[in-house]
Amino acid sequence: MANITLVEAVNQALMYEMTHDENVVVFGEDVAKNGGVFRTTVGLLEKFGPKRVLDTPLAESMIAGMAIGMAAQGLKPIAEFQFMGFIYPAVDHILNQASRLRNRTRGRLSCPAVFRAPYGGGIHAPEHHSESTETLFAHIPGLRVVIPSSPARAYGLLLAAIRNPDPVLFLEPKRIYRWVKQEVPDDGIALPLDKCFVLREGSDITLITWGAMIKETLEAAEALEQQGVSCEIIDVATLKPIDFETILQSVEKTGRCLIIHEAARHCGVGAEIAATVAEHGIFFLRAPIKRVTGYDTVMPYYKMEKYYLPSSAKIISTAQQLMEFA
Amino acid sequence: MTKPRLTTTAGFSIQHLQFLGPQGELTQALPETMNHETLIKLYEAMVLTRLFDTKAINLQRTGQLGTYPSCHGQEAIGAGVGLAMQATDVFFPYYRDHATFLLRGTPMSDILSYWGGDERGSANVENPASEDFPICVPIADQCLHATGAAFAFQYRNEKRAAVTTIGEGGTSQGDFYEAINLAGAWKLPVVFVVNNNQWAISTPISEQTACKTIAQKAIGAGIDSVQVDGNDVIAVHHAMQHALEKARSGKGPTLIEALTYRICDHTTADDARRYIPQDEYQAAFEFEPLKRLRVYLEKNNVWSDEKEKTMMAQHAKTLDEIVTKFLQRPKAEITDMFDYLYEKLPQQFQFQRNELVNEHG
Numbered sequence: 001m002a003n004i005t006l007v008e009a010v011n012q013a014l015m016y017e018m019t020h021d022e023n024v025v026v027f028g029e030d031v032a033k034n035g036g037v038f039r040t041t042v043g044l045l046e047k048f049g050p051k052r053v054l055d056t057p058l059a060e061s062m063i064a065g066m067a068i069g070m071a072a073q074g075l076k077p078i079a080e081f082q083f084m085g086f087i088y089p090a091v092d093h094i095l096n097q098a099s100r101l102r103n104r105t106r107g108r109l110s111c112p113a114v115f116r117a118p119y120g121g122g123i124h125a126p127e128h129h130s131e132s133t134e135t136l137f138a139h140i141p142g143l144r145v146v147i148p149s150s151p152a153r154a155y156g157l158l159l160a161a162i163r164n165p166d167p168v169l170f171l172e173p174k175r176i177y178r179w180v181k182q183e184v185p186d187d188g189i190a191l192p193l194d195k196c197f198v199l200r201e202g203s204d205i206t207l208i209t210w211g212a213m214i215k216e217t218l219e220a221a222e223a224l225e226q227q228g229v230s231c232e233i234i235d236v237a238t239l240k241p242i243d244f245e246t247i248l249q250s251v252e253k254t255g256r257c258l259i260i261h262e263a264a265r266h267c268g269v270g271a272e273i274a275a276t277v278a279e280h281g282i283f284f285l286r287a288p289i290k291r292v293t294g295y296d297t298v299m300p301y302y303k304m305e306k307y308y309l310p311s312s313a314k315i316i317s318t319a320q321q322l323m324e325f326a
Numbered sequence: 327m328t329k330p331r332l333t334t335t336a337g338f339s340i341q342h343l344q345f346l347g348p349q350g351e352l353t354q355a356l357p358e359t360m361n362h363e364t365l366i367k368l369y370e371a372m373v374l375t376r377l378f379d380t381k382a383i384n385l386q387r388t389g390q391l392g393t394y395p396s397c398h399g400q401e402a403i404g405a406g407v408g409l410a411m412q413a414t415d416v417f418f419p420y421y422r423d424h425a426t427f428l429l430r431g432t433p434m435s436d437i438l439s440y441w442g443g444d445e446r447g448s449a450n451v452e453n454p455a456s457e458d459f460p461i462c463v464p465i466a467d468q469c470l471h472a473t474g475a476a477f478a479f480q481y482r483n484e485k486r487a488a489v490t491t492i493g494e495g496g497t498s499q500g501d502f503y504e505a506i507n508l509a510g511a512w513k514l515p516v517v518f519v520v521n522n523n524q525w526a527i528s529t530p531i532s533e534q535t536a537c538k539t540i541a542q543k544a545i546g547a548g549i550d551s552v553q554v555d556g557n558d559v560i561a562v563h564h565a566m567q568h569a570l571e572k573a574r575s576g577k578g579p580t581l582i583e584a585l586t587y588r589i590c591d592h593t594t595a596d597d598a599r600r601y602i603p604q605d606e607y608q609a610a611f612e613f614e615p616l617k618r619l620r621v622y623l624e625k626n627n628v629w630s631d632e633k634e635k636t637m638m639a640q641h642a643k644t645l646d647e648i649v650t651k652f653l654q655r656p657k658a659e660i661t662d663m664f665d666y667l668y669e670k671l672p673q674q675f676q677f678q679r680n681e682l683v684n685e686h687g
Contacts, residue, residue, distance in 0.1 A: 025481070051481065056508065057504075057507055057508055057511055059500070059504040059507070059508070061470070061500060061501055061504055062470055062473075062501070062504035062505065062507075062508055064470075065467060065469075065470025065471055065473070065474060065501060065504070065505070066470055066473055066474035066477060066508065067474060068470070068471050068474055069418075069470065069471035069472060069473060069474020069475040069476070069477070069478070069488070070474040070475070070477055070478050071474075072457070072459070072471070072474075072475065073416075073457070073474070073475045073478030073479075074478065075477075075478050075481065077474075089500070092464060092467065092501075093467060093470070096464045096467065097464070097467055097471070102666055102667070102668070102669070103445065103663075103666040103667050104445055104448055104460055105445075105448045105449055105450075105460055106445055106446055106448070106449035106451075106662065106666050107449070107666050108448070108449050108450055108454055108456065109457070109459070109460075110669070141667060142667050142668065144668075165669040166668050166669055194672050194673065194674075241672035241673065241674035241675065242674055243673075243674075244674060245673070
């Protein structure tokens, strides 16, 4: 079995589910003939034909609105937004319609749609191509927000998202689309949509993160380990709902909690995690909860983006500060 | 070799369709598919809709209903749409569609529940198999949902059509253009019906668009369209039948502009006297749709004062049942706000559900 990247794992999951469920339809801008600008949908048109893999006109609100009508009719639409920076015209449909259809019809209709979008910085892309605004969506009741951080989790979580009976926003960390390769068996096994993943066990500090920041967090943990600091790393993976049970268990064990995310700090998902850890686990803590995040600035254009993105050095120094407490 | 195409020419016109003039006179022969029996059915539905509308406003004025949008004077649009649709077609309403709801068998007590602040108003528990969408308040969203459903019909080779309604103000929205554009490009079985009542709350159509008609907006999307006299139920019904047959037989979408006038407030929270010129408003009553149809039916000896009286007695009874059912509906469970959010409520929010029960349960 060949080792594959995250981008190939997304493709493998789409292939698998389209093969096994004829209600799955993939559509978006340039997803068919071109195979998507990041090649996540490459080969789908050839395998499943133009009836199931469709290039749409250029209109994001339309892509989301269509998905709702299709999903309510029993199809499994997988709608791609080319970049998260272009998803905002679709927010009306995601917030006002998709996430509410089950509730407002008291279960008569539902919206099992997947909205996919690559997000985040670090690939020297043009303006509006690099933001991390997952928190806007994590605030929406009725929606699920999922972010994978490895090829295996991309495969398993995307399968779960497609099979989920409610709408899921599936955000793909494009900076690590091709970062690592790993073996991902094409076994059609989905991962749970309400569980964190403990990527590394440790006893001194819990590092909580998701998406592309997994890379810097793993690097930081290696370095800290050399200094004798034992790090537990949690990949949150599902930002709505969040598996606080796993997070609190870890913080109870380590007594220290450092949250790392690329998105701006104010009202970021890290704030929700910090608040919940404080509410339910403040007596576990030996040091304050800390956050290493993007700044509350506009995402800089690519020449300056490295100064915005949290570095492993900053994660290390913040972890060291927390170790200085009792 | 494929040559690039760099020149194009095209010309367009908009057809206006009317059968029944404001004095109850036929302006052209009845369509072959129309008969007096069907016209009586339409007339009865339009009258019941008006009575329902008046009753709903009274319920709001006496504090028994929340904000409610009247459809006074626009009953012909809803009735023509509702009767032309088949049960297997799917409806994506906006919010002035009471006559269509009535004719599609949506419980009218549910419509009152909806405007009475109860989500069960869109549950249609009496017909849980209904695929019709709930009332759509965010303007023009429904156009895309209808287009998405139309895709599903096409995908499964089903001979069904999606029907969506919208006001003329709503046609200024991007979603409206995005929907008609895609429906055209993919030749989807969907019918867009525009209630052009010439007012979007206080904004007249002259300030809404430079278009002379709403129907011409279809030209930009490359789809067929027609403008009908929206106060002539025969014209609305005929255009609908034609558009639905076209859609169901795979010949693509249609935009129907039904031209009427809003001889009512936008909603019960509005006072149209603040902005509608009173002379124009009063003059519009001369064109309303019920009177002309009754005159026509009486002229043709298929309707009478006696039949009117019998119908009104029956309608009063029906209305009474609707209102009683609405007012006597048992209170919903407070936990419903959690229980229909996801198919299975995630653990994270289970705690909040308990919190709600502990406080109010």
